[in-house]
Amino acid sequence: MSLLIVGTVPSEGVPVVEGTCILRDGQIRIGHYEFPVNRGTPALIAFACEVARLFGIDPPQALLAGDIGKGDGSERVYSRLCDTVSNREQKFIVFHYLMPDVQWLGRIMIRVQDLAMRPTMIADAGFMYVAKMGGMAPEFDLFTPDVGEMAFLADDSAPHPFYTRGFLLNESLRIPELINMAYQNENAARYLLVKGKVDYVASRDGIVAEISEPSIENMEPIGGTGDSLTGIVSALIASGEDIQTAAISACKINRFMGLLAKPTPAWGIKDFLPFLSNAIQEAENCP
């Protein structure tokens, strides 16, 4: 598999770490570094690793650094990516928890646009924010926003979900309208996977799928359920599935994990990993 996951880990003092990811004993190992699978980029990696193992493809590669929100680790990651993206073999890149920075976005995109073979690019979390803010959203192949982030993508004036105008967060405004607004304003990737009570998979042509079952209310408060979804869909795409099919499958798999696990709102995301294999089977059997 030629999947590269670019993000951060919530520790100070972790330098740029690069290499093949191994999921073992509830930890992500990259070289001699270990990271717990609580939420964030390590959670995304864990689920991508497990999908890769189950589908018999190579584990993902990662490019990470420690960042507790000061932006220093993100900057190191941006810099390394900028220096190396032209020579990388990965066909698929996932951008995750990174401090939004339009200048670094610009530098990276200039190099990506010069590549003979542009990689498939998936963005979630902070990098999705900066992709939208920097006017580069249409350059991406998949965004995976939640409902609040979908409102932010729809709001042409918002540079961050924190500033999304209230009327867009109102439940009465339907997600399909927000999706339409995002595409009209060129603030959406080629595909959107909107995670929520109902998951939507959409493209510029409109909604291509709505997934609402099984519905597990207790999943929403659990930190990392969006990261698991992005990890699953990324690995499915890297395994050869087209983006639309992979997005629909990933939504079902994430939901079936919830159904099989029967979590309380106090669960952690790593508690779902043992249910992933059966959830994939259940999703395959679900029309």
Add this chain to the structure above:
Amino acid sequence: MIKKPRFLDKVAKQLRALGSSDNGDPDRGLLLFTNTSDVIKAERALKKENLEISVKGPPPSVRTGCDLAIEFDLNVALKVAHILAEHRIEPLNIIPIKDVLLEPVSLFQTKDYGEFLMVRAANMKITIRKADARIVNISGGGCPDVPYLADQLVGKTLEDCPPPISIGQTLCGYALHLAYEELKRSCRC
């Protein structure tokens, strides 16, 4: 030792420039900082001195990424500068407000899970167990301090945990703080 208040000179120059411009004598200014962490520290320091300030989104021409700025009354600019100097916080710049500023999200959503209660502010969610007000989960957000904040807060009670604003660095951290405050209000009701 208190840092030399270089910003005092900067404020004085800016105020002179504002006075000689034809901006229609704006009475509100905007403090811009190099990072969100400084905004959070400045807000805390200025509010402690009972100054009327508010956190806003800077105008598009000066945005760089994960931005916050502080709107304040230009009439108290020097007092603001003194307070910031005292706290060793040096803003990047001061500008008059000519554009309509972005308002932070003010809409909260509360969801009752029986044994648990969740509050959402913007893209951030925080969930407690009602019995002991212990934080059991933090979700949403996309800035790199979110996983760090979750590590620091989950497992602690609302009373025992550090306020998210004290260790958060970004807009997501700030949104989490709003959700935390709303949750504390809900628990008092």
